[in-house]
Amino acid sequence: MxxxxxxxKMWSGRFREPLDAEFxxxxxxxxxxxxxxxxxxxxxxxxxxALCAANILTRSETTELRVALDAIAADHATDEGKALxxxxxxxxxxxxxxxxxxxxxxxxxxxKLHTGRSRNEQIATDLRLYxxxxxxxxxxxLIVWINALVAKAETAEDAVMPSYxxxxxxxxxxxxxxxxxxxxxxxxxxxxxxxxxxxLNNCPLGSGAVAGATLALDRSIAAKELGFAGPTGxxxxxxxxxxxxxxxxxALTFVGLHLSRFAEEITLFATAExxxxxxxxxxxxxxxxxxQKKNPDLTELIRAxxxxxxxxxxxxxxxxxxxxLAYNKDMQETQEPAFAVEFVPQMLGLVARFTAALQFNRxxxxxxxxxxYLNAMAAATYLVHKGVPFRTAHEKVxxxxxxxxxxxxxxxxxxxxxxRQFGAEFEQDFFAAVSLHxxxxxxxxxxxxxxxxxxxxxxxxxxxxxxxxxxxxxxAAHAGA
Numbered sequence: 001m002x003x004x005x006x007x008x009k010m011w012s013g014r015f016r017e018p019l020d021a022e023f024x025x026x027x028x029x030x031x032x033x034x035x036x037x038x039x040x041x042x043x044x045x046x047x048x049x050a051l052c053a054a055n056i057l058t059r060s061e062t063t064e065l066r067v068a069l070d071a072i073a074a075d076h077a078t079d080e081g082k083a084l085x086x087x088x089x090x091x092x093x094x095x096x097x098x099x100x101x102x103x104x105x106x107x108x109x110x111x112k113l114h115t116g117r118s119r120n121e122q123i124a125t126d127l128r129l130y131x132x133x134x135x136x137x138x139x140x141x142l143i144v145w146i147n148a149l150v151a152k153a154e155t156a157e158d159a160v161m162p163s164y165x166x167x168x169x170x171x172x173x174x175x176x177x178x179x180x181x182x183x184x185x186x187x188x189x190x191x192x193x194x195x196x197x198x199x200l201n202n203c204p205l206g207s208g209a210v211a212g213a214t215l216a217l218d219r220s221i222a223a224k225e226l227g228f229a230g231p232t233g234x235x236x237x238x239x240x241x242x243x244x245x246x247x248x249x250x251a252l253t254f255v256g257l258h259l260s261r262f263a264e265e266i267t268l269f270a271t272a273e274x275x276x277x278x279x280x281x282x283x284x285x286x287x288x289x290x291x292q293k294k295n296p297d298l299t300e301l302i303r304a305x306x307x308x309x310x311x312x313x314x315x316x317x318x319x320x321x322x323x324x325l326a327y328n329k330d331m332q333e334t335q336e337p338a339f340a341v342e343f344v345p346q347m348l349g350l351v352a353r354f355t356a357a358l359q360f361n362r363x364x365x366x367x368x369x370x371x372x373y374l375n376a377m378a379a380a381t382y383l384v385h386k387g388v389p390f391r392t393a394h395e396k397v398x399x400x401x402x403x404x405x406x407x408x409x410x411x412x413x414x415x416x417x418x419x420r421q422f423g424a425e426f427e428q429d430f431f432a433a434v435s436l437h438x439x440x441x442x443x444x445x446x447x448x449x450x451x452x453x454x455x456x457x458x459x460x461x462x463x464x465x466x467x468x469x470x471x472x473x474x475x476a477a478h479a480g481a
Contacts, residue, residue, distance in 0.1 A: 027329075029093045032336050034085040036094045039129040040122065041073040044098060046222035047117055047205055053218050056115050065113055068105040072098060094126070095119050116217055118209035120239040120327040125204045129226065131248045131338065134345075135197045138255070141348035142190050143468045146183050148355040150461050153179040158451055160436055161276065161365040162374060171377055172369040172439050175360060177449040180457055185258040190468075192251040200244035203228035207235035210326040240326035242316065242334045249313035252341055256306030259351060263299035266358070270296050275364045280357035283350070298354055305347060312337035366436070373401050373411050375434040378442050382433040386425040396423040 045066050052062040076085050091097035102110030153176035161178060162169040203226055206212065206219035212235040213219075219231035232238035269276035279296055287293035315337045319330055376397050383393035397411075400422045404411050412434045419426040432438060437451070444450040447457075 029332050030088055030091045030097060031086060032339060033094045035339055036126040036130055037076055037085055038073055039126040040094045040098050041069045043125045045069050046225040048113060049225055050217045050221045053221050054215055061109055064106055068102055072101045095122050116213045116215040120209050121204045121207040124239050128200050131200060131244055132197055135193045137345040139190055139193055141345040142186050145348050145352040146186050147465060148352040149179050149183050152355055154458055159362045160369045162369045169372045169374055172374050172436060173449040174454050176454050182262055189255045196247045196251050201229045202232040204232050204238035206231055207238040210239055211235055236326045242320060242331055245334050245338045246316045249316055252344055253310045253313050256309040260303045260306045263302040267296045267299045275361055278359040283354045309341050312340050370436055375411055375439045376401055378434050378439040379411060381442055382430055383425050388425055
């Protein structure tokens with residue numbers, strides 16, 4: 001096929017005037033939808049199977065097309081090959097590129113493949129395949145980070161740190177308990193992504209441009225070959241909505257939010273003012289001006305990335321808002337936001353290795369957990385066990401704290417006589433009840449930071465982690481479809 005032949009548009013029959021050259025270049029999507037080559041190849045092979053079953057293609061024609069499609073995919077799998085797709089001189093979009101490439105290899109048979117389908121259903125299918133694959137990659141990366149957090153929690157053992165509310169020291173908690181808080185968030189993130197993957201897992205092929213294919217295609221053939229649960233239920237909906245992209249980006253926003261919170265805490269904890277963690281040198285940089293600096297570049301960048309993810313979700317929201325049914329060219333603009341978050345699995349891999357390399361300053365954390373009257377809640381609980389109503393116990397301990405502040409000592413440094421001026425209920429056993437480990441262990445409830453509860457939670461997390469690859473098996477299989 002010559003360049004002149006290639007430049008003929010797939011829709012040019014009705015037109016007599018050429019496109020404005022600048023507009024033609026401006027509206028081409030090949031410059032970004034080249035990323036969908038593998039998905040387009042897979043969907044085209046599945047469509048060929050459906051055409052064969054409908055007796056539009058012979059078995060030999062189907063085989064020839066499928067072999068040629070595989071060759072196109074193989075030829076453009078490298079970075080150099082991808083650049084050839086992206087910079088193709090005449091292809092309007094990835095669908096056009098594959099058609100041009102097919103005709104170059106198999107002649108007019110390549111034109112026959114478009115029988116019974118529309119680009120509207122092609123792009124809807126390609127994008128579902130792409131998002132499903134990205135979800136599987138992200139789920140795999142989330143599991144790696146959970147493993148790193150659990151491993152770090154196990155090595156932390158009974159190490160204690162302050163917890164915070166309003167950025168003020170609140171109560172002592174196990175370092176492991178703090179780390180496990182993030183595993184709970186990640187599991188919810190994984191659940192949202194898996195839900196999204198299930199909802200998008202229907203195949204638009206056979207939907208035509210808007211009203212359905214004009215051939216009696218067995219839509220289940222393509223759906224099965226591509227690993228979808230089945231065909232979509234309505235041709236208008238299948239070709240005109242991108243809610244699965246929006247849901248995917250919104251689910252990723254939660255991933256970004258939780259990554260950002262973790263990154264913010266580590267950034268704070270690495271400051272001299274906190275001194276709770278030592279930054280791994282492999283994930284830090286220095287200053288070009290100040291020789292002593294070790295900067296938390298990885299956590300700072302992670303903290304910022306949520307803006308890009310959330311921005312992509314907002315962009316798609318506004319692109320879809322108010323669009324009449326069915327397909328509109330506006331939908332082309334939903335692709336780049338979806339492609340713009342490809343960095344998430346890699347980012348998760350980096351934060352997992354960073355987490356594994358983190359070092360905790362246990363003594364600094366332990367000392368911080370024992371200063372600032374963090375055992376006041378345990379002290380009030382002690383009085384409750386002596387029969388004092390909680391509100392009254394709160395008042396008594398508050399008065400004792402104020403007295404200790406004025407004296408410049410911690411609560412458990414007061415003498416028994418000094419404590420008894422605030423309540424006759426204070427006894428010698430008070431001091432054991434407000435020791436560091438007793439303060440931690442008094443939170444002996446499901447989800448609490450008591451040492452026995454955290455050990456039990458760690459065991460449960462290890463058991464769950466053994467099942468997570470199984471939970472993600474379907475998504476991983478789809479990614480390779």
